[in-house]
Amino acid sequence: MSAVLQVQALSIGHGRRCVAQGLAFALAPGEVLCLLGANGCGKTTLLRTLLGLLPPLAGEVRCSGQSVAAWHRAAFARHVGYVPQAHAGLFPFTVEDVVLMGRAARVGRFSAPGAADRQVARHCLEMLGIAHLRASSYTAISGGERQLALIARALAQEPALLVMDEPTASLDFGNQIRVLEHIERLRAGGMAVLMTTHQPEHALRVADRIALLGGGRLVAIGTPRATATPAALAALYGVSEGAVAASLSPFLHRMTA
Amino acid sequence: MPLRWLLAVGLLAAVVLVAFASGKFPVAPGELWRAVAARLTGAESGLPAAVETVVWSIRLPRVAAGLLVGAALAAAGATYQGMFRNPLVSPDILGVSAGAGLGAVAAIYLGLPIVAVQALAFVGGLLAVGVVLAVAGLVRRHDPVLVLVLAGVAVGALLGAGISLVKILADPMAQLPTITFWLLGGLNAVTAADLLATAPALLAGLVPMALLRWRINLLGLPDEEALALGVAVGRLRLVLVAAATLATAAAVSLTGIIGWVGLVVPHVARLLVGPEFSRLLPASLLLGGGFLVATDTLARTVAPIEVPLGILTALVGAPFFLFLLARPGRQE
Numbered sequence: 001m002s003a004v005l006q007v008q009a010l011s012i013g014h015g016r017r018c019v020a021q022g023l024a025f026a027l028a029p030g031e032v033l034c035l036l037g038a039n040g041c042g043k044t045t046l047l048r049t050l051l052g053l054l055p056p057l058a059g060e061v062r063c064s065g066q067s068v069a070a071w072h073r074a075a076f077a078r079h080v081g082y083v084p085q086a087h088a089g090l091f092p093f094t095v096e097d098v099v100l101m102g103r104a105a106r107v108g109r110f111s112a113p114g115a116a117d118r119q120v121a122r123h124c125l126e127m128l129g130i131a132h133l134r135a136s137s138y139t140a141i142s143g144g145e146r147q148l149a150l151i152a153r154a155l156a157q158e159p160a161l162l163v164m165d166e167p168t169a170s171l172d173f174g175n176q177i178r179v180l181e182h183i184e185r186l187r188a189g190g191m192a193v194l195m196t197t198h199q200p201e202h203a204l205r206v207a208d209r210i211a212l213l214g215g216g217r218l219v220a221i222g223t224p225r226a227t228a229t230p231a232a233l234a235a236l237y238g239v240s241e242g243a244v245a246a247s248l249s250p251f252l253h254r255m256t257a
Numbered sequence: 258m259p260l261r262w263l264l265a266v267g268l269l270a271a272v273v274l275v276a277f278a279s280g281k282f283p284v285a286p287g288e289l290w291r292a293v294a295a296r297l298t299g300a301e302s303g304l305p306a307a308v309e310t311v312v313w314s315i316r317l318p319r320v321a322a323g324l325l326v327g328a329a330l331a332a333a334g335a336t337y338q339g340m341f342r343n344p345l346v347s348p349d350i351l352g353v354s355a356g357a358g359l360g361a362v363a364a365i366y367l368g369l370p371i372v373a374v375q376a377l378a379f380v381g382g383l384l385a386v387g388v389v390l391a392v393a394g395l396v397r398r399h400d401p402v403l404v405l406v407l408a409g410v411a412v413g414a415l416l417g418a419g420i421s422l423v424k425i426l427a428d429p430m431a432q433l434p435t436i437t438f439w440l441l442g443g444l445n446a447v448t449a450a451d452l453l454a455t456a457p458a459l460l461a462g463l464v465p466m467a468l469l470r471w472r473i474n475l476l477g478l479p480d481e482e483a484l485a486l487g488v489a490v491g492r493l494r495l496v497l498v499a500a501a502t503l504a505t506a507a508a509v510s511l512t513g514i515i516g517w518v519g520l521v522v523p524h525v526a527r528l529l530v531g532p533e534f535s536r537l538l539p540a541s542l543l544l545g546g547g548f549l550v551a552t553d554t555l556a557r558t559v560a561p562i563e564v565p566l567g568i569l570t571a572l573v574g575a576p577f578f579l580f581l582l583a584r585p586g587r588q589e
Contacts, residue, residue, distance in 0.1 A: 053481050077487025084482055090342050091477055091532035104475055105487030112471035112535045157486070 002065065004029055004161045004192040005050065010059035012042060012049045018057055019045045020216045029160065032183060032193040034203035036228065037213035038237050043196040046213065047165055050194070051082055064160070077105035081154030083164040086146035092137040095149050099124055102156030117156075124152040128182060144175030151182065162186065164195035168202055180206050200228050201248060212236050261530075265540070269547045276320045276554045282311045314449065322447040323553050324546035326508040327518055329459050331545025332466050333501035333508075334519030335526065335537055340476040340494055341406060344527075347520035348505040351409040351498070354516075355416035356385025357509035362423045362436045374439075374510075379458065381416075382506030388412055390498070442515035442567035444553045455511045462504025463542075465496060470538040473497065477532075515549070515567050517574025522548055524578075 003026040011021035019042035027033050037043050048054040050061055052068040061068040063079060071079070081102070089098070099121040103113045113121070125131045128148045133141055138149060147167060154162055167183070168176040176199075183193055183206050197203055203210050203224065210227040212219040214236045220227045230248065234241040278284050284292075288304055292312045295302030302309065333348045341350070348354060360381025364374040389412050393405040420440070427433045439446075466473075475488045476497070483490045505519070526540040549566075552573065556564045 048481070051481075051485055053484055073484065073489055074487035077485060080485075082482070082485035084479070084485075087479075089477075091339075091344070091527075093474070093477075093532055097474070097533050101475055101478070101486060104472070104483075107471075109472070110468040153486075 003027060003062075004064060005194065006062040006065075007050070008060050008062070010049070010061060011057040012045050012054070013057050014045070014054070018216070020213060020218075021058070023059070023218050025211060025218065025221050027161065027192050027194060029192050030187055030190045031208045032187050032195070032206050034207035034210045034224075035194065035196045035213055036198075036200060036203055036210060036233075036236065037196075041213050042216070043213060044165065047163055047194075047196065051080065051163060052076060074105040077157055077159075079159055080161045080163060081157040081159035083147075083150050083154045083162065083167055085165050085167075085169055086143050086150055088146075089138045092139045094134065095130065095136050095138055095141065095145075095152075096121055096125070096134045098138045098149050099152045099156050102153040105157065120158070121152070121156050124155040125149075127155065127185075128152045129178075144171045144178070147171060147175065147179060148182075151179070155186075159191075161192045161194065164193065166196050166198060168197060168199060176202070200233055204228055204248075262539075265543050269543055272547045272551045272554075273320055273324070276323070276550045277312065277316050279554055279558050280311075280316070281557070282307070284308060284312060284316075318447050318449040318452050319444050319553065320550055322444050322452050322511060323550040325452075325456065325459050326444070326512050326515065327522070327545040327547070327549025328542040329463060329504040329508045329545070330515065330519040331522035331526070331541040331548070332463060332538060333505045335523035335534070335541040336466050336473055336497055336501045337519075338523055339473045339532075339534060339537075340497055342477050343406065344524070346406060347517075348501065349409075349413065349516070349519070350406055351389050351502060352385035352413035352416055353382040353502050353505045354509055354514050355413040355420070357382035357506050358440060358514050359416045359419045359423070360384075361439060361510065361513070362420055362427075365432055365436050365439065366423050366427050368432075376510075378510035379506050382502065382509060385412055385416060386498070386502045386506075438565060439513040440567075441565035442513035442570075443556070443563075443565050444512055444549075445557070445563060445566075447511060451511060455507050458507035459504055459511075462500045462502070462507060465500040466504070467538060467542075469493070469497060470534045473534040473538070474532075513567070515570055517570045517578070518545055518549060521574045521577050 005027040007023055007025050010023040011018055012023065013019040023046070025033070035043055035046065045054065049056050050068070052071065055069070063071060063076070068076070100113045100117060103117040103120065107113050107117060122131065122134070125134055128151055130145060130148050130152065133145060133149070138146065141149070151167070167179050171179065180202060183195070187193060207224050209222060210224050211221040212227060212232060219236060220232055230241045230245040233244045274289070277289055278286060288308055289312065291302050292304055292309060330348055337346050337348060337350055338344050357378040360377035360379070361374050364377040369377070389405065389408045392408040392412070396404045424433060424436055427436055472488065472493055475483045475486060476490065476494055480490050522545045523537070523541050526537055526544050530536040530540045552569050553566055556566050556569050
């Protein structure tokens with residue numbers, strides 16, 4: 001199967017400051033890759049580089065065989081959807097208006113989304129179970145609902161790859177589970193997902209593979225069980241192995257059972 | 258929703274009718290109807306020549322200018338607010354009004370003809386925004402949106418000082434009253450020729466905003482999100498800044514500096530139809546045109562002498578703006 005995303009000998013950073021180097025991995029359709037790492041390890045910088053928002057310092061990011069730098073912005077947006085961390089919007093757009101913005105790369109320059117685009121937006125809202133919020137103001141709904149709306153917006157791009165920046169951060173327990181369930185459903189539909197998270201148990205639950213980013217390099221990448229071991233996580237986050245095992249034991253139990 | 262738009266258009270038509278009918282020389286609705294019908298059919302209206310003159314040579318350019326200038330200022334304000342993600346900015350933010358004002362008072366001071374006053378106002382406005390954009394382009398360390406706004410404020414202050422200097426130098430008997438009155442803004446001096454000369458620039462500014470209106474929504478997102486949605490953010494913002502500035506400069510060159518319209522009207526429009534630009538922009542155009550024509554009608558009927566329009570818009574605009582700020586549960 002051809003890779004949706006391929007990263008080769010990649011160095012990332014801002015200007016001359018290199019944050020991480022020698023990154024190499026690939027992502028196949030229907031695969032979920034979780035990126036774990038301590039605060040400031042370069043997860044966000046990596047996402048921005050993958051999205052073509054930041055030029056690579058060295059190496060290359062390829063999307064469906066073509067270098068990200070060579071992609072036309074709109075064509076790239078039809079291929080890769082981005083789910084940022086939920087933020088309060090400035091103007092009180094309706095949730096449907098927010099999701100319709102995902103159609104920007106698919107409507108003409110001088111036109112607005114039409115009936116077909118509205119259909120797609122409604123379908124995305126239904127898929128995420130927030131169709132009832134269609135006419136609600138984006139500034140008035142809860143943080144969890146906003147996150148779901150932003151996922152719906154990215155799905156409205158009809159991408160092959162979904163890049164998610166800590167999709168479960170600042171969500172309550174129920175919404176975290178809901179978002180993870182949606183990710184599993186998307187994978188079943190053939191979507192490739194690259195997500196960062198601060199919660200290893202989320203990675204253990206949804207990821208096909210886990211990548212550990214730390215010390216300016218990719219420490220490990222592989223199946224959850226082989227990669228996110230208590231020893232590896234302890235080293236990654238600078239805590240004791242016992243503490244990691246204690247906080248993750250129910251999950252590891254299930255994983256190894 | 259269509260009903261609401263019909264209502265808005267109907268209200269605007271009523272405002273225009275009242276504007277045509279009222280003033281120092283009142284025109285009865287029946288006379289107005291006969292004048293219009295005669296124009297349309299090409300027949301003789303049988304009305305006194307004075308009525309014909311008032312309707313076609315005095316009121317028509319004035320009302321048309323009010324509609325166009327109000328619409329342009331409101332659309333420019335809505336566009337600036339959307340793309341700078343700042344509900345409190347206005348066309349003045351880029352120094353366009355001050356630049357156009359300086360150009361105009363310099364021309365009045367030099368005793369140039371009215372055409373040159375307009376041309377210099379236009380050039381001044383475009384130069385001001387050019388300088389602001391250049392300064393903002395050089396300062397890359399900070400939030401570009403904020404830098405643009407602050408550069409506009411600074412350049413605007415500098416241009417305001419230039420205006421004051423010209424006022425000091427101007428002949429207090431012959432020139433200063435003209436300059437002061439022009440700076441206050443008004444539709445009273447607009448002739449059909451002025452209007453025809455300025456309309457192309459006004460429309461050249463309005464058309465891109467109207468065409469790109471849905472895309473203005475996307476500039477309200479953080480830049481990186483808009484880029485990830487496939488929007489060429491830099492180019493889109495530049496096109497819209499140029500369009501909004503052209504419309505503002507053309508408006509100022511026609512009528513002087515009329516404040517508050519570009520700030521207040523988009524807010525009222527947002528309260529009525531929401532923040533989505535496909536609806537907000539047409540609503541701003543209608544409301545802006547209607548607001549200015551209605552205010553101008555007041556300005557020439559409320560007192561024995563004509564009140565400068567800028568004073569009335571400030572009288573309406575400033576308290577409304579304070580009300581917006583103080584209103585509890587504000588969502589913007």
